[in-house]
Amino acid sequence: DQQVKQNSPSLSVQEGRISILNCDYTNSMFDYFLWYKKYPAEGPTFLISISSIKDKNEDGRFTVFLNKSAKHLSLHIVPSQPGDSAVYFCAASSRGGAQKLVFGQGTRLTINP
Amino acid sequence: DVKVTQSSRYLVKRTGEKVFLECVQDMDHENMFWYRQDPGLGLRLIYFSYDVKMKEKGDIPEGYSVSREKKERFSLILESASTNQTSMYLCASSQSNSPLHFGNGTRLTVT
Numbered sequence: 001d002q003q004v005k006q007n008s009p010s011l012s013v014q015e016g017r018i019s020i021l022n023c024d025y026t027n028s029m030f031d032y033f034l035w036y037k038k039y040p041a042e043g044p045t046f047l048i049s050i051s052s053i054k055d056k057n058e059d060g061r062f063t064v065f066l067n068k069s070a071k072h073l074s075l076h077i078v079p080s081q082p083g084d085s086a087v088y089f090c091a092a093s094s095r096g097g098a099q100k101l102v103f104g105q106g107t108r109l110t111i112n113p
Numbered sequence: 114d115v116k117v118t119q120s121s122r123y124l125v126k127r128t129g130e131k132v133f134l135e136c137v138q139d140m141d142h143e144n145m146f147w148y149r150q151d152p153g154l155g156l157r158l159i160y161f162s163y164d165v166k167m168k169e170k171g172d173i174p175e176g177y178s179v180s181r182e183k184k185e186r187f188s189l190i191l192e193s194a195s196t197n198q199t200s201m202y203l204c205a206s207s208q209s210n211s212p213l214h215f216g217n218g219t220r221l222t223v224t
Binding site for chain 1: 144153171172205207212213214
């Protein structure tokens with residue numbers, strides 16, 4: 001039972017354009033959501049997070065949107081850069097923090113020059 | 114900067130062997146985790162620990178055990194390795210409710 005789903009295994013975007021990565025969840029107890037980025041041969045690194053009391057959180061080129069009624073969140077990257085090419089994992093927690101995370105399957109983002 | 118070090122990048126073991134995966138963090142973090150990453154399944158939590166000598170099962174603990182004798186070290190043990198345990202294993206640590214910091218992973222192949 002996949003509680004956190006990333007339905008797009010891959011996404012290809014032109015450099016300079018907006019990248020939108022999507023994530024859906026089924027567990028209504030989740031109250032904290034994170035995005036991690038993973039390069040080959042490295043561990044995932046934390047990118048941005050959002051608490052369920054907010055619907056948007058922004059950090060530079062990265063913005064995460066949360067739609068609680070739809071149980072959906074998205075990560076927007078604008079403008080996209082070649083260094084953004086990586087696998088992105090969505091994760092969720094029901095403990096009000098970053099503990100015991102449940103991860104999605106990941107989306108491979110490729111930024112084309 | 115937080116450093117989470119996994120002792121091996123690649124391991125090849127035979128079916129039935131006992132396998133130890135070691136993880137050390139240098140930031141005095143309370144919490145440590147073991148995940149495995151498989152294509153199409155993302156990261157799945159095997160075990161985690163909130164303190165020395167404490168451990169809790171994650172979502173897929175079967176076939177695994179863990180040991181946390183010292184705060185900085187969290188070991189994952191495969192009592193009798195099987196081919197379905199071939200995977201990328203990722204260790205992580207965190208302080209309180211802060212985001213997890215991951216090591217670079219150990220790719221284990223069981224033949």
